Amino acid sequence: MLVIYAGLSLSFITKETETEKPVKKAVVMYGDQTLFNTLEKLDDEHIQWHYDSLKKLEKPPPLIMSQIELFLTVKTLTKLEAALLLDSLFESGDEHYALINQINLFLIDHDFSDAEEEFAYLDHNSDYPAHLIYGSWITTKPHPYSPELYKSDTTQRLKLMDKSFGDYVSPVDKIVITSRFGYRWGRAHRGIDLDLQVWDQVKSAFSGKVRFAGYFGGYGRVVVVRHDNGLETLYAHLHRFKVVAGDDVKAGDIIALGGSSGNSSGSHLHFEVRFKGIALNPDQLINFKEKSLISNKVTLVKSSWGFTVIPDGVEYYTVRKGDYLFKIAEEYGITCNDLCKINGIRRNTPLQVGQKIRVI
Secondary structure, eight states, rough: OOEEEEEOOOOGSSSSSSSSOOOOOEEESSSSSTTOOOOOOOHHHHHHHHHHHHHSSOOOOOOHHHHHHHHHHHSSSSSHHHOOOOOOOHHHOOOGHHHHHHHHHHTTTTTOOGGGGGGGGGOOOOSSSSHHHOOOOOOSOOOOOGGGGGOOEEEEEEEEEETTBBBOSSSSSSSEEEEOOOEEEEEESSSEEOOOOOTEEEEEESOOOEEEEEOGGGGOOOEEEOOOOOEEEEEEEEEEOOOOOTEEEOOOOOEEEEOOSSSSSSSSSEEEETTTTTTEEGGGGGEEEEETSSSSSSEEEETTTTTEEEETTTOEEEEOOOOOHHHHHHHHHOHHHHHHHTTOOTOOOOOTTOOEEOOO
C-alpha cells in the first residue's frame, strides 16, 4: 500500500497572511510503518535511546537493530549514495519498507549541498598530478596499480574541467568510432577505437603530465597522460611519439602521430580513460560526436565490475527484475538504439538487476 504523507509548516495552524503560505512537502510512504513509529525528525540522542532500549531486551531483534545502525549512516551520505542505498533496500524486499519510510522522511528535510570541499584533493601541491590519490609515479608500464589502491572505494567525485587545469579537447580531429567500450569477440575491450590515418595528429584530451611513452605489448606505441583529477588517458597503436615521460602537456597538445603498431588490424587510435587503473567507459564521460564532455563533474560509483560513471545532471534508471531494453526505452520515450549508444551496450546485452542504465 502506498501512502502520500504531507508535512505542513506551522503556518498551517496559525492565521495566514498574504505572504505566508503553508509549505507542503510530500513523500511516498510504503505502508504505514516507520522505523521508529514516529513521523518526527529524531536527533541522534533519541535514536540511540531506541537502540539501547532494544539492546536491553532478552532477545534483541537483529533486523531492527541493523536497520537503526544503517539509518544512522544515512546522515553521512551524499545525495547519490543515499539514492543508491534506497535502490538496494527496495531490491532486498518489503521487510525494509519501514526503514525506507524513515529514510524518506529524513531526506525530505535534509539539505544536500554540492560543496567544493569534495574536490579538495585538487589543491594538493606535488610535482606529479593526483599524487595524493596514487602516491606513486611509475614510468615503466601503462597500468602499474594493484587492487589495494581501489578495493575500499565506494564513490568518488571528479571534476573534469576547471580553470586551474584546463578544458577538454578531442584526441583526434575527425570522429569516426569503429569500436566501443565493452566485450567483443569474447574479450573485454577497455577503450574506444577512433578511426585515423597514419601520421594523423593525436592530441592530449586534458592537461596533465606524461607518465608513460613507449612500446608495450598489444598496445604497440602507447602514451599515458595522468591528469590532476586522478584520471589517466591512454593513446595506443601510435606511429611516432611527440612527447616523453615527464613532459607537461596542455589539453590539445600534440602528443603523437597515429598509426597501427602493436595488435592492430589497421590504423586507428585506441583511447582509454582510467581511474586508479580501472578502465571507465569513455562514452559515459564524453560526447564524441559533439566533441564535448557530457558534464563538467561526475561521480564514479564502485561496482563488482569496476566504476560506473554518472555525470551530473544525467538521469539513470536502476534495472529491476524482469526489465529489458525495449521496456526501459519505451518508458522514457527513446529508442533502443539510442539507449544502447549512450550506454555503450548492444541490443542483446544481458541486463543485471541493480545495474545503472543512463536514460537521459
